[in-house]
Amino acid sequence: MEESALVRLTVLARDQPGELIRILKPLSDYNANIQGVFHDHSRDSDKSMATGSVPVEITFTFDPAMSEDDKKKRIDKIKAAYAKDKIQVLNISIETVETTRTDHVLFLGPIFETDIQDSIVQITSTGARIADMQAAIDSENKSSTVMFKLEYEKETIHDIVMAKVASISKEKGLKYITS
Structure with missing residues (x-):
């Protein structure tokens, strides 16, 4: 089967207007194709509620023609942009998806x-x-x-x-x- 990479990223977002746009900007800047955004207040932990933050899970891909090395570099740049903007990355994983x-x-x-x-x-x-x-x-x-x-x-x-x-x-x- 052909394989493509699906990146699953979870960040901690402030629960306030405009925050989601701020979180999505680095993905746009590095040509990520957003597949889904999951922003669920019911998953709030005590810590998240105390800080006024909620976890946001974003799934995205890159152009399949892009080299694996280039994809990894873009992910590193996205993580660096989040660090610069003080957006906490809780988890990032790359899943291989088989396609037919x-x-x-x-x-x-x-x-x-x-x-x-x-x-x-x-x-x-x-x-x-x-x-x-x-x-x-x-x-x-x-x-x-x-x-x-x-x-x-x-x-x-x-x-x-x-x-x-x-x-x-x-x-x-x-x-x-x-x-």
């Missing part, structure tokens, strides 16, 4: 008459997995519609999968639509 690419391919034409099993073998030979298949069969016209839900773990094989779909369509006289 999904495409749908709709074949139109005599797919059953042109050996659907062969088409399945050709598609799966690319490294794609057929996660679902739905078919509508018109026996009078020998025309069918088959929709494949394709999943694969590496973005790099997308072009290979689509080239194989085009090749199957040309070879068997089918039309196809992808999404």
